[in-house]
Amino acid sequence: MSTTTRDLARPAPAKASSAKPRRGLRGSPTLNFWLFTGPFLIGLAIFVYAPILWSLWLSFFEARFTVTPDKFVGFDNYTYMLTNDDFVGSLGTFTVFAAFIVPTTWALSLGLALLVNRMRFMRAFFRSVFFLPTACSYVAAALIWKMSIFSGVRFGLMNTVLGWFGIDNIAWLIDPNPPWYWLVIVTARLWLQSGFYMILFIAALQNIPDELYEAAALDGAKPGWQTFRHITLPQLRATSTAVILLLLIAAYQAFDEFFNLLSKTTWGRPPLVELYYKALGESQDYGAGSAGALILTVLICAVTLLQGKIMGFGRGDESK
Amino acid sequence: MTTTTPQVRKSAPKPGKPRRVRSGGGVMSSTGLYIATGVAAVLFLIPFYVLLRNALSTDAAITGENWQIFPTDIQWGNIGELFSDETVPFARSLWNSAVVATLHTVGVLLVCSLAGYGLARIPYKHANKVFYAVLGTLMVPTAVTFVPSFVLVSSLGWVDTYRGLIIPGLFSGFTCFLFRQYFLGFPKELEEAARMDGLGYWGAYWRVVVPNSLNFFAAMATITFINGWNSFLWPLVIGQDPSSWTVQVALSSYMTNQTVVFHMIFMATAISILPLVFVFLFLQRWLVQGIAQTGIKG
Numbered sequence: 095m096s097t098t099t100r101d102l103a104r105p106a107p108a109k110a111s112s113a114k115p116r117r118g119l120r121g122s123p124t125l126n127f128w129l130f131t132g133p134f135l136i137g138l139a140i141f142v143y144a145p146i147l148w149s150l151w152l153s154f155f156e157a158r159f160t161v162t163p164d165k166f167v168g169f170d171n172y173t174y175m176l177t178n179d180d181f182v183g184s185l186g187t188f189t190v191f192a193a194f195i196v197p198t199t200w201a202l203s204l205g206l207a208l209l210v211n212r213m214r215f216m217r218a219f220f221r222s223v224f225f226l227p228t229a230c231s232y233v234a235a236a237l238i239w240k241m242s243i244f245s246g247v248r249f250g251l252m253n254t255v256l257g258w259f260g261i262d263n264i265a266w267l268i269d270p271n272p273p274w275y276w277l278v279i280v281t282a283r284l285w286l287q288s289g290f291y292m293i294l295f296i297a298a299l300q301n302i303p304d305e306l307y308e309a310a311a312l313d314g315a316k317p318g319w320q321t322f323r324h325i326t327l328p329q330l331r332a333t334s335t336a337v338i339l340l341l342l343i344a345a346y347q348a349f350d351e352f353f354n355l356l357s358k359t360t361w362g363r364p365p366l367v368e369l370y371y372k373a374l375g376e377s378q379d380y381g382a383g384s385a386g387a388l389i390l391t392v393l394i395c396a397v398t399l400l401q402g403k404i405m406g407f408g409r410g411d412e413s414k
Numbered sequence: 415m416t417t418t419t420p421q422v423r424k425s426a427p428k429p430g431k432p433r434r435v436r437s438g439g440g441v442m443s444s445t446g447l448y449i450a451t452g453v454a455a456v457l458f459l460i461p462f463y464v465l466l467r468n469a470l471s472t473d474a475a476i477t478g479e480n481w482q483i484f485p486t487d488i489q490w491g492n493i494g495e496l497f498s499d500e501t502v503p504f505a506r507s508l509w510n511s512a513v514v515a516t517l518h519t520v521g522v523l524l525v526c527s528l529a530g531y532g533l534a535r536i537p538y539k540h541a542n543k544v545f546y547a548v549l550g551t552l553m554v555p556t557a558v559t560f561v562p563s564f565v566l567v568s569s570l571g572w573v574d575t576y577r578g579l580i581i582p583g584l585f586s587g588f589t590c591f592l593f594r595q596y597f598l599g600f601p602k603e604l605e606e607a608a609r610m611d612g613l614g615y616w617g618a619y620w621r622v623v624v625p626n627s628l629n630f631f632a633a634m635a636t637i638t639f640i641n642g643w644n645s646f647l648w649p650l651v652i653g654q655d656p657s658s659w660t661v662q663v664a665l666s667s668y669m670t671n672q673t674v675v676f677h678m679i680f681m682a683t684a685i686s687i688l689p690l691v692f693v694f695l696f697l698q699r700w701l702v703q704g705i706a707q708t709g710i711k712g
Binding site: 121123124126127128129130131133134135137138140141142143144145146148149152161206209210212213214220222223224225226227228229230231232233234235236237238239240241242243247249251285289290293294296297349350353354357358366369370373374380383384386387391394395398 | 450454459465476477536538544566590615647674680690702
């Protein structure tokens, strides 16, 4: 279709006349390419590539309180981080967190999308309600959760509600046994991000051709679970894969709510919080911090590629 | 709000498709559907309600024995109290956030859209290699590079400055990637017409491509602004002095303060969310469209 409109809009000879004659400075593709991409590429080199290389260099030095160290220590920083209980523990924290947040967000956002998508009235209203928390910051949510909803004292909303049923106050955040803090952290993030992924699922649901449902009905599939299981879910495969990958990457980078909800605690530190205290806290150990950052980078690359392999998610450059 | 509905569908391949209503015999009757959704909606709104309620209460009403769901006396004076409190640099942090988020948005859109266009539409034999250099940065999450980035920015002397807060975040490989994907689908005919009229690449970009892409720019601007306003880790690292705190860093510091004044904290939080709720309500269609098109927030 595109070729026909093209031919109608512009007869063939015009191509030669429009592309060829302008070979001056203004029309030079090479020059223009660098003019357009230059500012971005320079910034990328300075603020993305240079820090990565610098940190690679730092990671092989003993760099405490300095970023221009001179004591080469080889792989000591790496062995230190990989045998450091706090750092390895933070990877465990991330694993637990991902195991909670990825399936729950996937299920809740898909559920909300299915509900909203079936609505005939007030659909835009409900979609807006579920989507509104996306506008909030993790800091604001952490504050509402910590200071009010999951406040450990009697006036906290959850404890008030539990009190109606005669249940004692629960110290949600300041006691790791039992680890109620996971409930606080997971619900905060669920509230914040489900609406966003719901939007993705709604868009995907509307792309499923009606004919599939009609054909399924003709074949005797019952509406409801059967249709969902055999039509909707397989049709959402691409979106689900992308959503899970995005959720994993987001969980990996979790910082804001852990930092704010669990300040001054020693438990429940995901990798970035651990690195923050390691590199920018009292010890200012840039060497070990850089080594940790690079270990994380390698891990996230591996997970991304692995998941891409397993679930067939790629940007179409497998052919190289 | 009602105008937003068609926007999602616009991203579907068949724009004129009627809304699918699978009526009759579903697992859930219409009433059940609305009850379930209504309950979920109430749960989603509770945090907003708690925030507003506490922001407009006295500390006694927040922490008191009898927690009233609907308080009777509303303390509008809390707003004035917050802004007149000398010990809390809240107004300053709001201003910082406004400056940072706005310049961040303008800068990201300018730099990344130009690069995305160059990569998508200007023929150059090494363009693919350049594109892979950009794609490679997607594998390294920006949050993981905050340690080396801080090292770099502090050696430039940019700690506690707007420069330090804004410039390092402008070069988003991801936004550039999204712009490139968008421009790949931009109709070639429009550009070719512009070239025939004697415009170079630069002229065609500004006079034809950008004016015809305002929807996409608006969507990206909304998403970028929200992310800029809400970002926390980088401002926390860079903003060492309270005068350079953004609103998120200020809120975080109130939470860990020794002296907790509840109604002030909640009022500050409510005010910090307010601009985004407005952005959200008025620009929701761009936001939804942007997310549906690009599948991503930031």
